[in-house]
Amino acid sequence: MNAPFVQTRRDILRYAAAGGALVIAAPLASCARRPSDEMPAPPALTWFEGKVGAFVIIRADETVQIAFPNPEMGQGVDTSLPMLVAEELDVDFDQVETIQMPLELMPTEDGQMTWRYVPQGSGGSFSIPGHFEALRQAGALARALIVAAAARQFGVPASELTTERGVVRHAASGREATYGALAEAAASIAAPAEAPPLKTREQFRIIGTAQKMKNARAIVTGRAIYGIDAELPGMLHAVMERCPYFDGTAKSVDDSAARAVAGVRDVVKVNRPALGAPYDVQAEGYAVVADTLWAAMKGRRALKIDWDHGPFADESSAKFRQHCADLLAGSGQIVRNDGDFDAAFAGAAATYEATYWEPYVSHAPLEPQNALVDVREDRVTIIAPTQMPSGASREVGTLLGIDRQKIEVLATRLGGGFGRRLSNDYVIEAALISRAVKAPVKLLWTREDDLRHDFYRPAGLHHLRAGFDADGRLVAWTHRLASASKYYRRPNMPETEYWTAELYPDDFPSRLVDNYRLEYFSAKSGAPRGSWRAPAHTANAFVVQSFLDEIAHNRGEDPLQLRLRLLGEARDLPYEQHGGPVFNPGRLAACLRLAAEKGGYGEAMSAGKGRGIAGHFTFGGYCAQVVDVEVAADGALRVSRVVAAVDIGTVVNPNGVRAQMESGVNDGLSTALRLSINIEGGRVVEGNFDAYPLMRLADAPPVIETHIIDKGEAPAGMGEMGIPPLAPALTNAIFQATGKRIRDLPIADQLRGG
């Protein structure tokens, strides 16, 4: 999919002088009701009127703007990706403004679409590793053209010129010129035949320095634009009542009262596509379209719909768990099978066994799903908070049968993603509604819509057994999981793959135990499922790291030492899943040792206090955490400190790494403490944050330390590896503090009342 970068480099530089102002601040169209004329002008809401077709914009006034290609959802790409460009461009990063690049695609010779510049999705912790080369090349090329312009102007060879912080110098003559003065001339210079060389690591001046978020001022003044803030002239508002029952349908609808609400324009039925379609919507339903959002909301309340409860009407969380237990009594798919587990387990000197449960959880980004779509005869405009703007383009193109070159996607800043916005179902809904009413439609989900119509992280029951020989070696390990696979109903996927395992064949302790078997049981559930930040790693790391802790305590061995002797020395093991192609156990061991050292692991703890450790590898990153807890006599739990160590190779923005670690810790803690999505009667119970209580400040650890190991390895991202170790380190600490082993998540009130 990725177009070779060299094919497009002539497009990398576009200058204000050549192409007009590229970013134009334009006040948005008036709303239906305006306050009086005395109201001050609305905040300077801006939108891209022109397209930013390049990474670098340099103006004569020395303004430097660098576009980040991937959607920003809090992971810090609005700062870290421009750092890569700025490093090679050689500008003062403090002077750089950064802006979101719209989706830039182009057709290939065979009529498919490909990236015009670089891939533009946010997911899989891939932004940094995916762009580490290409964005530095973009910066180096821009610098080379500016240097070439200076060489012409000075009449000297380019090889005699140096650059520093936006200035080109000729040492011999003492002449110099600023980038801004050279930009227009540079724009007319052809790209060199060969890509300019990149800096060596030792020459980095920006990469590796702690940088604060570039767009902080816009955020703290309320001027940052999210999808929910987008408007188009003539836009109508829509909200949608979806069938609350999994795969349920409408038996009848009476929309007369809804249509009678002042301002309501139309009620539009939205149908689900057939299984296997290249796009999905969550549920069928009725969209109320109105002049104002409030009218649409009132109209929605006036809808009278009689829902058929669908094929999963009997599903409940309790029944689903029993279903998983029943499955585990039989035989499942063998995901990995090294040696002979059964024989080794039967012959083991000591054996261990435990069962763990993890519930469905919801992504719950704080910005509810929304999309603004304008479907016209000959073009489509999509403005939406999406992690995958190219998916929005592809799916809407398929849905409407329209040439993708006529679809414009403006990705906005996202009010959180966490994997939810890998799916573009809400964009599809808005496109269907816009097509029906022939106007731009802004669709807004409520919080209840979001919690009850998510692609949930799969729930499942895990059964583990392990055997040690007389010498204390771990010789047999099996992890058996019955869960509802996240691949269920995935668009574009054949039904035969809906049951793909949620166990990753190469995950720790794979290849470290001679007799090793992973067995998966696909459980039936009507709940939509999908990728939730660090997908199955969050579930599986909890289980594996808890089980190891249980074993160590049972054997009278220190839990850290057991992990370290399992991991062994540094070496590359094949790893074909997230973050491969190799897993180096030595790097994970180093993280565990560092977190243990900095976190005082192993020190004596007073009554009611505990300190637990866990580590995990995913998406190319190694992470270990030490969690300190205090459990009061009444069971009240407080996490007083988390100390983390992480090795994600070459670090671009250490401040961003720390921020993502803090995010991972709090996400992991919030989820472990109280979060679960429950099902009754084939529908989701929880509707808002009273029932799905995301953690608040009072429960957040006041201290989160992040210790970074950077030995110059290839860079990985940091969006996901901060989460998986948290829950097991937490419950391991709780065990030390209380003697109680948490095997069911969330913890909820399990520590209360003995």
Add this chain to the structure above:
Amino acid sequence: MTLGNRSRINGARVAFEGDPEMPLLWFLREAAGCKGVKFGCGAAQCGACTVHIDGVAVRSCVTPMAAVAGKRVTTIEGLAQGDTLHPVQQAWIEEDVAQCGYCQAGQIMAVAALLEENPNPTDADIDAGLTNICRCGTYARIRKAVYRAAALKANGGAS
């Protein structure tokens, strides 16, 4: 209904003819153009929609227009004095709090009101007084920024 002569949003007089039950949030976002006020839950749970009414932090998603008659409303857009940021906004930048940023306007409005009431909050005061949800988990930095804002304010920092 009409809001009456004394109603102000960010200092400007406003008129409103419409459903008195409509939440203030939608008036601010859809009519007044104050998009910095965010919708997160619609149930006063998350605080993303926090604004000040006569100086008190309220959750505008459950505040009907009828309750705003004759009141002074301040949104995140009205917190700074021209180009001079409010100390809480300044502290938020200095501590580099935001990630996705969606909740932060509400957090800042909540903290600004908290510090008016209690210029030197303790950890316990912050725990009890700041119940806005941050889904990204920026809480440790929020706590540091509250202390920094209190110090900036005490030193006569911005505003």
